[in-house]
Amino acid sequence: MTVGPEAATDASTSGLISRSHLGIEPFALARPASLDDAAAGVANGAWAHAGGIDVAQRLRNGESAESMVPLGGLKTLSEISLRDGVLFIGAAVTHAQIETDPLVRAHRPDLAAAWRTIGNVRIRATGTIGGNLMSLDVGYDAAPILAAAGAEMIFLEPDGSERRCSVADRAAGRLLVGCEVPLEGHVVYDRSLKPVASVAVGDRRAAIGCAYREIKVIELEAGTDGAAALDALGEPLDDANASAVYRRRVIGVLLRRCRQAHAMGDADAVDPQMPTTPIATTGGQPPAGDANSVGLELHLNGSPFEAAAPVSEMLVETIRTRAGLGGTRVGCDQAVCGACTVLVDGLPTASCSTFAWQAAGREIHTIETANALPDTEPARSLPAVVREVQQAFAKTSAFQCGYCTPGLILTASSLLAHHPDPDRSTMVDWLDSNMCRCTGYLMVIEAVEAAGAALRERADAHPEPAT
Ligand SMILES: Cc1cc2nc3c(=O)[nH]c(=O)nc-3n(C[C@H](O)[C@H](O)[C@H](O)COP(=O)(O)OP(=O)(O)OC[C@H]3O[C@@H](n4cnc5c(N)ncnc54)[C@H](O)[C@@H]3O)c2cc1C
Ligand code: FES
Ligand code: FES
Numbered sequence: 001m002t003v004g005p006e007a008a009t010d011a012s013t014s015g016l017i018s019r020s021h022l023g024i025e026p027f028a029l030a031r032p033a034s035l036d037d038a039a040a041g042v043a044n045g046a047w048a049h050a051g052g053i054d055v056a057q058r059l060r061n062g063e064s065a066e067s068m069v070p071l072g073g074l075k076t077l078s079e080i081s082l083r084d085g086v087l088f089i090g091a092a093v094t095h096a097q098i099e100t101d102p103l104v105r106a107h108r109p110d111l112a113a114a115w116r117t118i119g120n121v122r123i124r125a126t127g128t129i130g131g132n133l134m135s136l137d138v139g140y141d142a143a144p145i146l147a148a149a150g151a152e153m154i155f156l157e158p159d160g161s162e163r164r165c166s167v168a169d170r171a172a173g174r175l176l177v178g179c180e181v182p183l184e185g186h187v188v189y190d191r192s193l194k195p196v197a198s199v200a201v202g203d204r205r206a207a208i209g210c211a212y213r214e215i216k217v218i219e220l221e222a223g224t225d226g227a228a229a230l231d232a233l234g235e236p237l238d239d240a241n242a243s244a245v246y247r248r249r250v251i252g253v254l255l256r257r258c259r260q261a262h263a264m265g266d267a268d269a270v271d272p273q274m275p276t277t278p279i280a281t282t283g284g285q286p287p288a289g290d291a292n293s294v295g296l297e298l299h300l301n302g303s304p305f306e307a308a309a310p311v312s313e314m315l316v317e318t319i320r321t322r323a324g325l326g327g328t329r330v331g332c333d334q335a336v337c338g339a340c341t342v343l344v345d346g347l348p349t350a351s352c353s354t355f356a357w358q359a360a361g362r363e364i365h366t367i368e369t370a371n372a373l374p375d376t377e378p379a380r381s382l383p384a385v386v387r388e389v390q391q392a393f394a395k396t397s398a399f400q401c402g403y404c405t406p407g408l409i410l411t412a413s414s415l416l417a418h419h420p421d422p423d424r425s426t427m428v429d430w431l432d433s434n435m436c437r438c439t440g441y442l443m444v445i446e447a448v449e450a451a452g453a454a455l456r457e458r459a460d461a462h463p464e465p466a467t
Helices: 005-009 018-021 035-043 053-060 093-100 104-106 109-115 120-125 129-134 142-148 227-234 244-263 317-323 382-395 406-417 423-433 442-461
Strands: 045-051 067-070 082-084 086-090 153-158 164-167 175-182 189-192 198-201 205-209 215-217 295-299 303-311 340-342 347-350 363-365
Touching: 018 053, 035 045, 035 153, 035 175, 045 129, 053 129, 082 104, 082 189, 086 104, 093 104, 093 109, 093 120, 093 129, 104 109, 109 189, 120 347, 120 406, 129 142, 129 175, 129 340, 142 189, 142 198, 142 205, 189 244, 198 244, 205 244, 227 244, 295 317, 303 317, 317 340, 340 406, 347 406, 363 382, 382 406, 382 442, 406 423, 406 442, 423 442
Parallel strands: 045 067, 295 363
Antiparallel strands: 082 086, 086 175, 153 164, 153 175, 189 198, 198 205, 205 215, 295 303, 340 347, 340 363
């Protein structure tokens, strides 16, 4: 099926909120052939676009970008590798990759565990370490953790040379290629009192997030409690989240707690239920097109779907208006509530904050994927899992108004596809960011348990042939 750009102008078929991208100023979409191309673009003022969660938010908040340099498809940026005694993590590596990558889990399980606490399952599937660091947001988690680990950031200058700096010294305007993390050592990170303060303690230094205008790093000396170093940092922020006096106390407590845990060798354990293969990447290059429109070739619910769409169009709009699939809802329009969740390459994704071109060439499943499945559908295909979860929701009455239900069903389906027998805490971890104002979640959890049991029963009855 092929649809042209005019479809999205029919306001009768689309809620105004899902068309919020219409407020985004047009921008030119680059297609960098190499790292040097991307570095030159960023040095000339183009915005780097990695997962695009923050980029979408900034554009919707009224900022404008003349041009955008998508980083998906630039190989080095998506790599995790061992290099001369350090772990290299490319800038476009997603949070989910760090959480699940075998090299990270083998050499820095503390990082894998810390990354698991970032945002929610959708943010981890799409957001990247580079985007997190280069947003320069003092509340984000990557900077304090990596600063405490003694990581070095590597930027590419437009003349092809490399510039290295510590995490605390990073600045916008250049392409971040990645970070090098020492293989030895571990970090204890406490973010339980965000947005007041977050504290990371490594072997030689501690880093503080949220509490000052920038990330603060203190060198730790044996036999001291760090109080003198804290005094030297000056006044913490005094804002609506906390007074400066309260922040100072909280930082002192967190610092002591983290140092004790670090001295005892505590590092968070990696959850054995986590999948062991890397999942979720930022995808490839955007498809061809001009400044105004891109030609999209999507794999939507198992069938090809072609459309031409403006570069600023969000995936939810393409799905609802061009493909006419209204089961994908819009709630917050800010990547927070989960109503717009679709599965991209099997992982929950906020379609309100994903440009349509980011989905090109990837497998997209919406709630309609379970409609009219043929008898020949393999029992454990993603659409079959979605159907099982949908039926379990109906049987356990796991919905009331139903607005959040497609997003919840798709997130639960992805969960069961990755973890056939999840425990309750894993279920809560995956589902609690899909906001439901009606059910209270108990029936939702019961539905997921019932669907998981039914799928396992079917798998036992029809084992997959050995390959
Ligand atoms: C609901 C919600 C919950 C969240 N919770 C958390 C949380 O708990 N902890 C946390 O840390 N964060 C959290 N975030 C923020 C999230 O982690 C970041 O939004 C994400 O990591 C950004 O990555 P991205 O790839 O989408 O960045 P993008 O939006 O692609 O980029 C962000 C910025 O970095 C620049 N940039 C990106 N890559 C590069 C590069 N290689 N070189 C130079 N500049 C670059 C972009 O130009 C842009 O300015 C949350 C966000 C939401 C919406
Ligand atoms: S509408 Fe996309 S997350 Fe709320
Ligand atoms: S069923 Fe109404 S919001 Fe979830």
